[in-house]
Amino acid sequence: MAAILHPIRALEHVVSEYRDYLQTEFRAKDANLRAALEQELDAQGFLAQEPFYQAHRPFVDGSNWRDLPIEPALARVMEERTQQPCGYLHQTAAIDELLSDSARPVVVTTGTGSGKTESFLLPVIQNAFEDSAMFPKSGLTAILIYPMNALANDQKLRIEDYLTEAGFGNIKVEQYDRSTSQKTRQEMRANPPHILLTNYMMLEYLLVRPADRENIFANHRCRYLVLDEVHSYRGILGSNIALLTRRLKAHLERARQDWNPNPPATERLKRFPTLVPVGTSATIKSFAEDGLSREEVIRLRDEAVQEFFGTLTGAERESIVVMGEELKSVDVPSEAVYPSPANPVDIRGLDFADTASIEQALAELAGTPGASLEQAARSYKLLWDLNDWLIRRPMSISQIVEAVRESVAERAGGSVEELTREVEAALTVGAALPDGTPGALRLRAHRFLRGGWKFHRCVNPDCGRLYPMGEERCGDCGHQTAPLYLCRNCGADYLAFMGDPDNEPLRPRPETSDQPEWMIYEPDRFNLPVIVDDDDDDDDSGNVAPPRRGQQRVPAQIRGRQVRMGSFDPTSLQFSNDPTDYRMQVTLAPARTRCLCCGGTAGSRSVLTPVALGTSAAVKVIGEGLVETLAAANVGKEGHDGKERLLVFSDSRQDAAHQARFVIFASRYDRMRRRLVELLESRGVLRIQEAVEALSELAVNHHDNPYVPEDTGWLPDDTRDRIAVWEEAPLLDELAVNAGYRGTLFNLGLVGVRYNRLDEYVHARGENLAGTLAIHLGELEYLCRVVLDEMRTRGALSRPMLQYHPAHIACPQHFQRAEWERRMKLPQGYPLTPQREVVANMDAALLPSGIKHHNVWRRPGVGGRGPSVERIIRHLQDRLGGTTQLNPQIAEDVLSFLRDGSFVTAAELFGFRDRAHLLQVNSEVIRLELLSEQQRVHCEVCGDVRTGAPVHAPCPRCHGLMVTWDDAVVAQNRHVRRIRNREAIPLVAKEHTAQITTADRAEVEENFKAPSEVSPVNMLACSPTLEMGIDVGGLDAVVMRNVPPRPDNYAQRGGRAGRRSRVGIVLGYARSTPHDQYFYDKPREMIAGEVPAPAVSLGNRDVLIRHLYAIVLGSAEPGLAGRMIDYVGPQGEMKHEAVNALIEGVTAQVGHAVEVARQAWGADVLSRANLTDDDLRALLAALPDRIRFVFDATARQVIELRQALEHYTQTLERRHAGTRAADLVARILGIPTDQRTNQQDADDRSAGYPLRRFAEFGLLPGYEFPSEPAALRLLG
Incomplete structure (x- = not known):
């Protein structure tokens, strides 16, 4: 049996992928909370609405092309293009009429x-x-x-x-x-x-x-x-x-x-x-x-x-x-009936590639055991009714069930559950029937997926139900709900409240509120007792003993507000300082900057965050699920070119451009991760340079690096360098620059970073240092490893791309080809003296501009929490039972020890202009390796991942212990499964909006249509540019990044799917906006795709007056010039001769304009606006003053702008303001600034074009909102 796209199974796969993604991102520590999510995911409408199905609409045939009143050559063209001798009835009837x-x-x-x-x-x-x-x-x-x-x-x-x-x-x-x-x-x-x-x-x-x-x-x-x-x-x-x-x-x-x-x-x-x-x-x-x-x-x-x-x-x-449109009627075979009783069929294991399996299932449904496929299809009435109903309008399964109960006597008494099973089976089997089978369903499937999540949880601990969209009261137990937050590090959950806990009940706090917050935390649920420290977390002096094993100390204050411990009543929302007053023992955290479970922070940002899925990321997941299910369906399909194509629609150009950029960015990192894992599987341990060279080699072989030429027979050195830096950038991001991102290969537990022979070096040379620290050699090795990790993940890694500021004159040119969207472009390192000796701290003023340093120990007299290396050494020394006599010299000894072993090195860093030497981790000692289950460890509390850490070693971040991380647990993460999946199809996206040039759009469309061996582009992120009638070839699926404004927009976007194959998938992503959520709840209204006839008013006086002015201005001689400079000079002086000539020309055409207006609009239109001929003449008589006002306002604006320009000219101060003013004057007057002196007219989109300027001032029709802010200020 030939491959077939089965839209029902395809939808199931996509929703399953989306579900996996949500579960991966919902990193709750509490098993009960994870179970609550699992339970809700199975609830109808929580993750996605029920799908709607629409059958292929066969239009009634009209006349033969050759019988129409067109040239035979044109008729022949139509025959060849449509592969049909005739057109549709609506086509040929329209052609005959016209x-x-x-x-x-x-x-x-x-x-x-x-x-x-x-x-x-x-x-x-x-x-x-x-x-x-x-x-x-x-x-x-x-x-x-x-x-x-x-x-x-x-x-x-x-x-x-x-x-x-x-x-x-x-x-x-x-x-x-x-x-x-x-x-x-x-x-x-x-x-x-x-x-x-x-x-x-x-x-x-x-x-x-x-x-x-x-x-x-x-x-x-x-x-x-x-x-x-x-x-x-x-x-x-x-x-x-x-x-x-x-x-x-x-x-x-x-x-x-x-x-x-x-x-x-x-x-x-x-x-x-x-x-x-x-x-x-x-x-x-x-x-x-x-x-x-x-x-x-x-x-x-x-x-x-x-x-x-x-x-x-x-x-x-x-x-x-x-x-x-006239649709062909469905001719139901005379033998078609509803078998009584209905025959249940298990469709879960149905093999769509096996004709015999499909035949058997259909025969069972039809009640005709042993019948052939065609006999069973002709005998089963529900199959034919589905065709008839779904041709006429999209319907959900529940709607189909209702239609069956109302119109089929044999099923009138059946239960909803039984009918639902039969309808689902009939749809599934009918859609799997081979082409040519009587009654085969060719379906376009529609489904809305929920986005814009705003998780709330019921405050009743006996209930704890999750709500996806901020529902304020629990439907099960009647208690209130509150916004749910999770720790970014450990996944501990909190509920957000506000109010005065001493004098009033607390109230759930919306994320947008500016009221002081209280984050409710239940330590008993995590079996981690809280010990209150007397210090504020913003002033960690380091003199207080760090937390002991199994206990988490929290500061007495966070952000200047006291941490409160007591009890909480989920019914009244009342808090008490007495832990015995109410049944819930809680701690109130006054800010989201520190987790009370793991002690984690995120710098100045919140470490407690709402569970949020970015729209672009979610749409990417949906797209990946679609192309993979399409690829599986199209294996071996005749005529298929091997590329699965996808359109992603957005309402705005900005959203479409962002979606394309996100997919391009994220897919680049996905590609690197997948390939690095493949390389490590095949080659074993790799140095960083070896990894970069191997990635570059794969890029050349696959021709998927932007700097790989078509002819790869000889690659010059500069080409190789460009290829290499483009491959290295995402790897360095994960190793050193953005290492805190949860989805890196290292944080996912797939790949580890080992420091070559560190264990040998510590055991050979570390006895003295271990004695100073009062720890064992194995513990010293662990401490050194953690310190190296900390330095590396702060960007201090001795790779050339991390040693140059892009503005430095010596920065290699090919580094610019990395296309690296780095958050921090400054090279970074740890302190060295001018003699390049290790030192614990230094003043930033001693460094050239454009270079960043990290101290290893706090400077004397400086407050705050102290540098991270200092905090790690103090923390581990306490947990390991080492010396408590800690000082800057200890940190210097550790770094000097690592430098003597060449694990860190004095690297020359290049700032904006000057250079300096700082300490960086020596990239030559780093080895990348795949982690086995025995090697993979992470913290039981905060989840911190550490390559090579001994099991049960203390976590360097919190009070937890390092434990093994099972393969089964790691494999639950969707990112891990996709990295390991060799068949995963990457999305290669391009933007298709009005922002790009016509030539670029044409190239994008051709690349999209081309087979994969010519171009890998398989996704277009498009604005409504592609909504109306543009042909981008055959494709099976469409995703809408938001619910479109109207049903006709939806129909036109969704209509791109399955135009040629007659089978398609349309998915809508419902964001958190009221519009999207309304149609998520009422999808039928949008999916119907039909609109009432638009309402048009002819009585709008303002609109009519503008058109009246357009008539007279169009008739005037001379008419409007092509640039405002023809009426207002660059000094702001009025060119009275030109202005007067225009006004005289307008005045001379008043009678003509009234005559044309009467001819064009007639009494019918004019009467609706209550305008007589005299009124028209009066309005036209007022036009000269309005024209002068436009030129007057423009002149005033130029004079005001010139003040900034003249200030700069005279003082050479405020250069930016001066040059911007000059540019605005040129734009306002339509003066060309790009040497195109032969351009007679200004750009008709700018205020320098008189027609546009007049429209902004209400003198000409305005078909879009004014785009020139200068004009808006003048009118305001």
Whole structure:
């Protein structure tokens, strides 16, 4: 049996991966708390909502391509592209209508992937072909308006492909947007194209700019005005578009027609065609459809679409033809029945690759033992009902069960549980049936996954139930809940409260509150008695005896507030200092900076943190689960190119860019970890340099390092260096720079760091030092190992990449190729005297700028907790029973001992300009090795991982002991399993948003479509740029990083999945926003993918006035110039002659503007805004003063900005403010700053472009919010 993507099993795998990730990140120390999470994960709706299923929608066939009124060559192109002799009914009906002599306005409202584009493209191309054959003169025959440039880009390429394949080389198609060059614009003015693609903003400019409005529309034969994705025009945008299309129609009627003004009668309809508006839309529904017949539903939908489109375009509502989707009916075989009783089938062990297994399961479900696959399918009525129901709308299993109970007499009395099992089995088996099997289900599966976790826990210790989204009261026992926090080190749990514990009950504290906090901790649950120390943790002098084994001392104060011990009543939330008053014995910590269980801290940050899953990380996990399940399904699939592809949608460009960067960053580290483990398995112990060389070799072999050239036959030294630093950066991050991250190879317990022959050296030379410390040689070895670890993980490692500040002139150039997002770029080390002798501490002022040092012992008179090496030595000496006579000399002796053995070395470090020598761990003694179960130890309390530490040795961080770390426990971590998984497929992401250039987007799309041997890119993180109609090839899955704004957005994004295979997976990640959580709770409303017809108002006076001003400004001679510098000089002086000329030109066109407004909008529109002709003239009479105000405000702004510029010029002070002011003046006035002196117009996105400036001041239509903060300040 051929491989098949089974969407139900695929969803199960993805949710399982997400579950594993949540369990890995939920690092609770308390077994009961972990069990509470396990219990909730199994609850319906906790981790994910129930899935919805939607069957492939087979549209009714229409006419043969060859029978349509299009050229045979174009019909042949369609046959080849669709691999079908005919189109869908909605396509061919629209084509027939639009190419008839009496064509009426058409709206095609169908689902994603239904071929809406061809419904208007073929008439547009056919009409252009006929025009080019009839008339030698260039001129517009169709204007296609798109809501975004990326969609127009894609459509232009598609049109050009059609023209090329059909041999229509004489048809000219052009796109006019911000990226269109001045040369192309001039060519279009001289010779307008047959087909013009643009967006509504640029159409506005075309109607106002003098050169464009006169020339591009001259001698047009424009028959079609196409509004693609018309459902997106709603609200104020819809009002603007409605007035704009009417102005366009009026302008076309008035455009210059000085070529062939009197054609023969046979050509007249072609020379002066009637403009036909055409719209495409997502599936539109009427507001109320429940209980209505199909005919009534269609009638109401058509009326709603006619009302909307008529309002939008000015077309007569009754004349508008609405083309909805017509679905093929499901022909149920006569022998299909519901077996009675239902036959239970265990689907858990079903083998989808085994046809016999599928056949047997279906025969059991159908009650036809021994029947063939086809016989069983034809006999099982539920399979056919599922096809019928799921074709019409997405349904969840619970909805299907309800439909069965209501409509199937044989199942009316069945229990919900029995019906659920039957429906699940029928869906699972039906989706596994081979292609061609009668009744086979080809499903698109939808599911929402919960994100934005805000864990609360019931305060009742007898209950302790977890709640995922901050629910304030427990549904089981009625007690309140409180925010749950875990220690980042040990996983001990706390509940967050606020209030005065002496005078009032405590209250759960939201994370966003600025009230003083109390973190409730129950020490008895961890069998670790708390001993209160008299010192504040912010002033650890080191003179107090450190904690003994098995006991955790905590300071009397944290952050200046007292630590409280007593009891707590979970019902009243009252605290008492008497531990016997209430049944819960607790400790109140007044801050989150120190854990009362392990004593851990996180510097100035909180060590107690809420359980939070980053959106980008969660989406990456979901994506990994998807590509792996897709790969398993596509093994051996005919025609599959070996690459699994995934789209990840975000609402904003920033979120999409962040998601792409995160995946790129995280996947790079995943790759390093996986490969280093493989290398250590095959080669054994490695030095750091050996590891870097081996990683570089693998990178060359796999061609997956950005600096590996295509031809690897000879690699120059500089190329090898670039490859090596790119490979070394993530390894150094885990070894030395970001070693505290929980997911490093070393903290996961997979790889250990050994200091070569340290044990031999200590036993050979360490007797004197051991005697000074009063410890055994084995204990001295352990102490030395811990000190080396501490130095290394603070960045003091003698690798060249850790010895240069990037700004130093001697920093090797190839280091810049590391693409290393280091948190700390300063080289770091431990103190040395100018004579390079070991010293316990030094003053930072003695070091050159750009170099950081860490003292090993506190400087005299300095407070605080003391350097980490000092704290470790004091702590271990106490735990090991060594000398208590500790002083800076002890630390110097330890480091000198390690230096004598070459374990640390005096390294030359390079700062911003100068250099210095500091002590670093000698990288040559480091050995990397895989850890066996016997070698792997960690602290029983805080989880600190130490390679080579003796079992039951004291933890250097806390009061715990080092214990073995079983393989079984380590393997529970999802990160470990993925590192060890040789079949894991990495995500290779690219950004696809409007932020990147058109050329880069095209390259990204080609790499995404290309097979894996050509490009590994398998994930696009995209904004709504890819939502509308853009073809990026066949793919099976889509992830939404947030729940989209509307159902039509969801349908268009989700519709990318399974367009070609007819099987797809759509996953939505619901963040913590109210919008996302609303639709997580009500997924049906979003997944339906249908929207009511948008509401558009024509009575908005402000919008209409702006369009009125656009008419008069577009008619004025001279019209608006291309740059503000033409009206305001660089000193802020007004150019009165130019301003007066513009105002005179506007004043002269008042009568014309009123006439055009009346023609464009008619009494119907004007009356809605309560505007008469006199009102229009009065508004136009006020325009000159408003124009002067715009130029006045601009001049004032330039004068104010020049003050900062002149201050800098005169004093050479505040250089940044001066240069920024100069740049702003240039932008405001449209002065080119990049030597493009031939640029006649300013960038039309900036305030230096008069049309944009006028829109910001309310004088021209504003299709988007003002982007220039300077203008907002002036208006405010």
